[in-house]
Amino acid sequence: MGKVKTLILRAPGTNCDAETAFAFQQAGAVATSVHINQLIRGQQRLSDYQILVVPGGFTYGDDIAAGKVLANELRLKLGEDILRFIEGGGLILGICNGFQVLVKAGILPRLSNGSSPPLTVVANDSGKFECRWVYLRVNKDSPCLFTKGIDSMYLPVAHAEGKVVADSEVLPELNVVVYYADEQGDNKAGYPYNPNGSAGNIAGICDASGRIFALMPHPERYIRGTQHPQWTRQGAKEHGDGFQVFLNAVKWAKGL
Amino acid sequence: MYGCYSMHRVEVCLKSHLPDARGLGLVRDICDLGITTVSNVQVADIYWLDADLSPDELNLICRSLLADPVTQEYQYFTPATDVVEGDKGGEVDKQSHTIEVAYNAGVTDPVEETIMKALQDLGMGGVRVVKTVRRYLLQGRPDEYQLQVICDRLLVNPIIQHVVEPEHFGFPENPQYRFRLNQVDILELDNAGFSQVRQRFGFTDDELQAIIAYFHQQGRNPTDAELETLAQTWSEHCVHKTFKGKIRFGTTTIDNLLKATIMKATEELAKPWCLSVFEDNAGVIDFDGHWALCFKVETHNHPSAVEPYGGAATGIGGVVRDPLGTGLGAKPILNTDVFCFAPPDFPYEKLPKGVLHPRRIFKGVRAGVADYANRLGIPTLNGAILFDERYIANPLVFCGTLGLLPKDLAQRGQQQAGDLVVLVGGRTGRDGIHGVTFASEQLTEESTTVSYSSVQIGNPIVEKRLIDVLLQARDRRLYCRITDCGGGGLSSAVGEMAAETGVRVYLDKVPLKYAGLSYTEIWVSESQERMVLAVPPDCIDELLNLFAGENVEAAVIGEFTDDLRLQLFYNGNLVGDLDMEFLHKGYPQVKREAVWEQPQYAEPDLAKPPDLGEALLQILGSWNVCSKEWVIRQYDHEVQGASVLKPLVGKNNDGPGDAAIIRPILGSEMGVIVANGINPKYGEIDPYWMAASVIDEALRQIVAVGGNLRQVALLDNFCWGNTDRQDMLGALVRAAQACYDMATAYETPFISGKDSLNNEFESNGRIISIPHTLLISAISVMEDVNRAxxxxxxxxxxxxxxxxxxxxxxxxxxxxxxxxxxxxxxxxxxxxxxxxxxxxxxxxxxxxxxxxxxxxxxxxxxxxxxxxxxxxxxxxxxxxxxxxxxxxxxxxxxxxxxxxxxxxxxxxxxxxxxxxxxxxxxxxxxxxxxxxxxxxxxxxxxxxxxxxxxxxxxxxxxxxxxxxx
Structure with missing residues (x-):
């Protein structure tokens, strides 16, 4: 089998496509940046790819609410293609704005019965855009294939709307993959460890199959050792904590 | 007015049990004003839709687009039928005060455009117009005066907004434009007429006389479009008349200060890695033999003084288009921002009339820069913020962008006769008309109310889309030249591009935001997010298809010629016809006198303190030295994944880093160091040593982070008071001389620069001048980022x-x-x-x-x-x-x-x-x-x-x- 093909979805305001493509390339995949119009107009087909990524950015300016307009566009214009892609075993990764989009499009949380109860992402409690590094604890019981073998990660967040909100009966149903935590891994830690006030310190969730994963922090921004904010103190690791996420995805997709 | 039967008002607010971050922020700001009678603020979004919609359709729009089902509730109201419906519960608290704020007519609201697109996706293409309004519900017992203060200082900026009555909301209809050729009689002017024309277009006496002589020769009067073109092209902002003028300084005469100092240093150093200097929108240097770097810092001071958010945002938008319009187009990879404000604790009662409080300017500028740069996905990795009371009416907002482009595309392109003039990006509206002449003029008390049309509101997503598609067009070589549409709009961009060829422009082909613009307004509008391309005819179809594929507008608006004339047409009528020679070289050289004398200050009479700990704490806590983390964290400094040394460093990621380092090519070990130096205090003693000091400061930051001076390029940005005054000009000369001396001795050439003069404010006959401010920005190529x-x-x-x-x-x-x-x-x-x-x-x-x-x-x-x-x-x-x-x-x-x-x-x-x-x-x-x-x-x-x-x-x-x- 040839290289794994990754589609990096681009829409007006997407801005993390290049570094996300770099991360997948480093992990051994072919990454192609595809504009949403190309999918809608049939110039590109989702079914030609094994991995779909909705990268970070401010799609459509995050006007009205972050990710909302692209979420509707995906749902209304590409809903069936995406469903077929999921049913065909494809992987989907949403990062930052991609998280907001997947949740608002109802592609996540996609529980075991296939339903996506209402879940949303809203403005940070601080009322500010927060660009800072956070400690993440990985839920060992999560079915998420992207985080296999990872216990914890140190990654940057950069968002103004990252607070996960859901009705109290929905929260326990979610497949939480990563929690905001402190240095010791305590996932009850408050601000700034939890940079947005997210319910249950949720930083990322996946669907019941573990093949659809979205998170607010940016794994693609910690691929190389020198991206760590303290590498000049601690020395640079060969790979950043985020690299394994991409490696796992490519490995899995190769096995398809 | 459209028929009222089709108007629907949708109100969206947070469910009452959820904390309202926007409201809480406002409560804090209100407290900062010393008003303690407001206990809570709720912010709601109002959308007015002009469309024939059934209740089912309205509910669908609300549920699936405008309101979040988990956190928000909505209510809609159709005035004509008095129908109120929605999922919103609870009554409005009778104790509260409601203030609704809308944008003024003609002000761009990016959200409206997005909603129109989203409604189309929903199958609601029949919505004709959308307007957004923000509603503030203030709880507590503020009195009338306090409400007015809250409105004036926090909620409404009359430059772009006004308070609306919920019941009387209307969509102002844009008037249609009827063509009429406007000629301005200048051939037979009396004294009063002369000074009237001079003032209307912002010419000096000499300039207007040169223009009169030219049109006498032509045997006709000019059109308003021609005079506007000359006013824009000859403005200080565009041609830097002062720097290029003749200055008598002591016993010497300097012919063109820029050439005699800053450019001369570069010429003498003749570094082979300087690829394009002082001739394009940004300076370009070699990076690694395959790639090149271009760098530019601009100011956006006057617009930020009157509308801090929009002014600063469009400052970013504008400077990003500089690298994009350099060579055949560079990808923006880093932003650097430097601000100078009056201290945030400046007393309200001392505030000059017509001036916004520095706290509001600071907050607005920060938000404008962050919102625009974050959305563009350009990391803001470096900057500085300085405070001095004399920036009270003239805050300085420096925005810089570093770009990356293939080395073989580093030179400015050249078009041929027959190539097409293509305008790409945003549509043209009335925004920003006369921005250039505004930027070059003194601000007055009325500036915040009369110059409304000078303020531009940006739409970063339009610019982001433009960047994405332009870089693809560049890589397919679909155009042969590019420039940005900035100050002066099309008149500057096209006029400059065609200086050595000639051009015919059809102004009726320019896509407009709304009807009603005259040909002259189209020609000088400073609407944002636009670039101009020269496209060979055999590439035009592919280019238009590429742009259409990503929903970015591109319009052929003219063609280049070889007759060295600028000809403007509107619906077949010739509305402007100027010789390029006169347009670009016809302005009379400015002749000025300059003096400089070192001021003498009292030597401080300071007792030797036995304990210096207290003094140290005091300096650390001073506005200039204190941590700027509050600002830095609200900028995305990680996007593009290239940062190697971030603005905040140390054990807890909160120490003040010296310079920033990025790795522009993610797979390479080479880096770029970005640093800046600024210290206006020294300029009050001697501008020469200020300039020397800030150059040294930028260089030592580069060395401090592990760089070296083998390949360092500098930018200068002079912000000065009124250089018509001899001592101001003398100070400028001193600073420029130091730039030459230091650049040659350090062997660090200047590659580009900018100046903003006349930063003065007149209030009650008193002139407030900013301190002489020189920002030096430096980039250095780093062979191995692992040495940081x-x-x-x-x-x-x-x-x-x-x-x-x-x-x-x-x-x-x-x-x-x-x-x-x-x-x-x-x-x-x-x-x-x-x-x-x-x-x-x-x-x-x-x-x-x-x-x-x-x-x-x-x-x-x-x-x-x-x-x-x-x-x-x-x-x-x-x-x-x-x-x-x-x-x-x-x-x-x-x-x-x-x-x-x-x-x-x-x-x-x-x-x-x-x-x-x-x-x-x-x-x-x-x-x-x-x-x-x-x-x-x-x-x-x-x-x-x-x-x-x-x-x-x-x-x-x-x-x-x-x-x-």
Whole structure:
């Protein structure tokens, strides 16, 4: 089998496509940046790819609410293609704005019965855009294939709307993959460890199959050792904590 | 007015049990105004839709687009039928005050465009117009006066917004435009007429006379479009008349100050890696033989003074288009922003009439820069913020962008006759008309009410889409030349592009935001997010298809010719016809007198304090020195994944880094260092030494982070008061001369620059001039980013060295400043000695000998060592007795806080001592102390007495507290 093909979805305001493509390339995949119009107009087909990524950015300016307009566009214009892609075993990764989009499009949380109860992402409690590094604890019981073998990660967040909100009966149903935590891994830690006030310190969730994963922090921004904010103190690791996420995805997709 | 039957008002607000972050922020801001009668604020979004919609359709729009089902509730209201429906519960609290704010007609609201697109996706293409309104529900008991204050200072900026009555909301209809050729009679002017025309277009006497002579020759009167074209093209902002003029300074006459100083240094240095200097929208240097870097810093001062958010946002938008319009187009990869404001605690009662409070300007500028740059996905990795009362009416907003482009596309393109003029990006509206002449004029009390059309509102997503598609067009070589549409709009962009060919422009082909624009308004509009391309006819179809594929507008609006004429048409009518020669070379050279005399300040009468800890805390907590983390964290400095050294460094990611480093090619080991130097205080003593000092500051930041000076390029940005005054101009000449002297001695050429003169404000007959402000921005190519060094102390037991010589140079220093003094001993620079020292230090970091390094600037050794300590979470002990002095200085406070240039504090492992001292041999160097595990900073005076013993957490707290907003 040839290289794994990754589609990096681009829409007006997407801005993390290049570094996300770099991360997948480093992990051994072919990454192609595809504009949403190309999918809608049939110039590109989702079914030609094994991995779909909705990268970070401010799609459509995050006007009205972050990710909302692209979420509707995906749902209304590409809903069936995406469903077929999921049913065909494809992987989907949403990062930052991609998280907001997947949740608002109802592609996540996609529980075991296939339903996506209402879940949303809203403005940070601080009322500010927060660009800072956070400690993440990985839920060992999560079915998420992207985080296999990872216990914890140190990654940057950069968002103004990252607070996960859901009705109290929905929260326990979610497949939480990563929690905001402190240095010791305590996932009850408050601000700034939890940079947005997210319910249950949720930083990322996946669907019941573990093949659809979205998170607010940016794994693609910690691929190389020198991206760590303290590498000049601690020395640079060969790979950043985020690299394994991409490696796992490519490995899995190769096995398809 | 459209028929009212089709109007629907949708209100969306947070469910009442959820905290309202926007509202809570406003409550804090209201408290800051000293108003304590408002207990809570709720913010709601109102959308007015002009469409024939059934209740089912309205509910669908609300549920699936406008309101979040989990957190929000909505209510809609159709005035014509009085139908109110929605999922919103609860009644409005009778105790509250409602204020609804809408944008003024003609002001771009990006959200409206997005909603129109989203409604189409929903199948609701029949919606004709959308307007957004924000509703503030103030709870508590504010009185009428307080409500007015809250409106004026926080909620409404009359330049772009107004308060609306919920019941009487209307969509203003844009008037249609009827063509009429406007000629301006200048051939037979009396004195009154002459000065009227002169004022209307902002010409000088000489300029208008040259124009009259030209049109006498042509035998006709000019059209308004022609005069506007000349006004824009000849404005200070576009041609830099002052810098290019003839200046008599003492016994010498300088013909073109720019060429005689800044450009001359570059010419003499003749560095082969300078690829394109002073001729394009940004300067370009080689990066790695395959890629090139281009760099530009601009100011957007006047617009930011009257509408801080929009002014600063479009400042970013504008400077990003500079690299994009350089060579055949560069990808923007980094932003740097420097702001100068009056202190945030400036008393309201002292505020000049017509001026926004510095706190509001600061907050608005920060938000504008963040919202625009974050959305574009360009990391804001570097910057500075300075405070001085004289920026009260003229805040300075410097925005810079670094771009990356293939080296073989670094040169400005050239079009041929027959190539098409293609306008791409945003549509043209009435925004920003006369921005250029506005930027070059003095602000007055009325500026915040009368110059409304000068303010541009940006739409970053339009620019982002434009960048994405332009870079694809570049890589397919679909155009042969590109430039940005900035100040002066099409008139400057097209006029300049066609200077050596000629052009015919059909103004009716320009896509408009709304009807009603005259041909002249179209020609000079400064609507944002537009670029102009020269496209060969055989590429045009592919180009238009590519743009259409990503929903970016592209319109053919004319063609280039070879007749050296600028010809403008509107619906077949010739509305402008000028010789390129006259347009670009016809303006009379400015002749000015300049003088300069060193002012004498009282030498401070300061008792020697026995304990310097208090003074250190005071400097650390001063507005200029204190932590800017509040600002930095709200910028995305990680996007593009390229950062190697971030603006915040150290054990807790909160120490003040010196310069930023990025790795523009993610797979390469090469990097770019970006630094800046600015210190207006020194300029009050001597602008020459200010310029020298800020160049030194930018360079030492590069060296401090592990860079070297082998390939450093500089940008200059002069912001000055009114240079019609001889002493102002003299100060400018002094500063420019220092730029030449330093650049040649350090061997660091200038590659581009900009100036913003006339930063003055008149109030009640009193002139407030900004301090002479020179920003030097520097980029340096770094061969191996793995050699980067951060400023935080790393290890207990390491040695602390000082490199460089300390003098009694506290004139303009932070120490004197906190005691209310200026002094006269401004820090000087010996560039040859400094360069030698810096080269040696660079070699030491290249060899991996340096654990931490920080340059000494504001607050001298004292502030530098304190910052290194608390950034590293470690204590330090230093002795002032060992500090190498250039002259006898017998005061501990002077040694600790002197701001002598070209100095570094360096942390070295004990085992590297020998090798480090050997590498540094010949340079002024001394071991002054050690890193300790005590978490206390201890400083011993010359006589061995302890003069500072302060816990590092106290130092850090003093430094972080002022801007912990």
């Amino acid at each position: 060094v951060s400023m935080d102390f790393k290890k207990v037991g390491d040695l602390i060295y000082i490199a460089g010589t300390t003098q009694n140079e506290l004139g303009g220093s932070g120490y004197f400043g906190t005691h209310g003094f200026m002094g006269n001993n401004v820090p000087k620079v010996n560039p040859r000695r400094a360069r030698e020292l810096m080269d040696r230090l660079s070699l030491a970091t290249e060899k991996g000998l340096v654990r931490a390094c920080h340059d000494c600037s504001d607050g001298g050794i004292g502030v530098a060592v304190a910052e290194m300590a608390f950034a590293g979470g470690l204590g330090a002990t230093i002795s002032l007795k060992s500090v190498p002095l250039g002259e006898p200085v017998d005061r501990d406070d002077f040694i600790l806080f002197s701001e002598s240039n070209s100095r570094f504090l360096v942390e070295i492992a004990p085992e590297s001592k020998g090798e480090f001292e050997q590498v540094m041999s010949g340079a002024s160097l001394a071991a002054v102390g050690q890193v300790t595990d005590t978490e206390v900073l201890e400083v011993y005076g010359v006589d061995g007495r302890k003069v500072v013993a302060t816990p590092i957490n106290e130092l850090k707290e003093a430094w972080q507290k002022p801007l912990r907003w």
